[in-house]
Amino acid sequence: MHELKAIRCLIVDDEPPAREVIRRYVVEVPTLQLVGECANAVQALTFLQQQTIDLIFLDIRMPQLDGTNFLKTLKNPPRVIFTTAYPEYALEGYELDVVDYLLKPVRFDRFLKAVNKAYAPASQPLAPMPAPETTLEEKRNESFVYFRADRKMQKVMLPDILYIESMKDYVKIVTTQGTIITKQSITSVESMLSEKQFVRTHRSFIVAIDKIKSFTNDLIEINAAEIPIGKLYRNGVLKLLT
Incomplete structure (x- = not known):
């Protein structure tokens, strides 16, 4: 070869x-x-x-x-x-x-x-180098995304995200470290996140599953924030959480 x-x-x-x-x-x-x-x-x-x-x-x-x-x-x-x-x-x-x-x-x-x-032929796609085994802390350090805010790209650790809220042409990312506002659609942000870690609960909200403190048929509570569950998302959200 x-x-x-x-x-x-x-x-x-x-x-x-x-x-x-x-x-x-x-x-x-x-x-x-x-x-x-x-x-x-x-x-x-x-x-x-x-x-x-x-x-x-x-x-x-x-x-x-x-x-x-x-x-x-x-x-x-x-x-x-x-x-x-x-x-x-x-x-x-x-x-x-x-x-x-x-x-x-x-x-x-x-x-x-x-x-x-x-470049890659259909029969032989390019592949990343096999990564060595990592510790839980190292894996956490690799779990991040960048958001453009204040004229620079800001790193956000995925485990720090509490929830994400759409604000028309902007998106608010609420984390344990603070809040970032970026000009981006909530759909594009959703595509960056793992379905195992995050769930879309409303056309304007995405929440971190492990940060959910309590929920009803209509609301999710994360810290002091109450996140609505939209009608179109309710069945999927409740099925996931129950």
């Missing part, structure tokens, strides 16, 4: 925490090789003139030159996976024939799916 050629990757994003997430994911996939990181499109343009790149993880909203206009300047661009916190850019990304579109904060399974879409 011949050895697979490494896929040379470049990360282009003006936010260091966002680059850190993608960098960590790239390292976990043995067929990916991280060649470089750039904080803006101008740096990336210079980098591409000096290095051969197979795949770019490209942020859309950046200073000086955004990702879509940067991509339009390339005559023979490598394959591109867009990364952004703004879902309204998805259509424009697909019109530019990018491989995929990852919504921040990016989950590893979604990242892997995008890379498989770009």
Whole structure:
């Protein structure tokens, strides 16, 4: 069996925490090789003139030159996976024939799916490196997501989340450490969470199952907060809890 050629990757994003997430994911996939990181499109343009790149993880909203206009300047661009916190850019990304579109904060399974879409044969999908056994504390430290708030990506530990509330165009994440408000839909947040740990109780609420103190047919109590159970969600919620 011949050895697979490494896929040379470049990360282009003006936010260091966002680059850190993608960098960590790239390292976990043995067929990916991280060649470089750039904080803006101008740096990336210079980098591409000096290095051969197979795949770019490209942020859309950046200073000086955004990702879509940067991509339009390339005559023979490598394959591109867009990364952004703004879902309204998805259509424009697909019109530019990018491989995929990852919504921040990016989950590893979604990242892997995008890379498989770009390169892996159907019979041999890319796989992450087998991880060594970890302690419970180490596993807890790996259980986190990033949310964009106050113009930066903030890490939130999943075991710290109490509940999540939709506020029109924003979402409030209430944790044991405080509250974070981010511009994101509750549906996109729900897709980032494990069904074993969280349950949607209402069109505007998601709760952490292990933080539920008590419940009735209509309400769930978490600390001092009373979370409604919507009619459309009641049967599923009560079946799960009972």
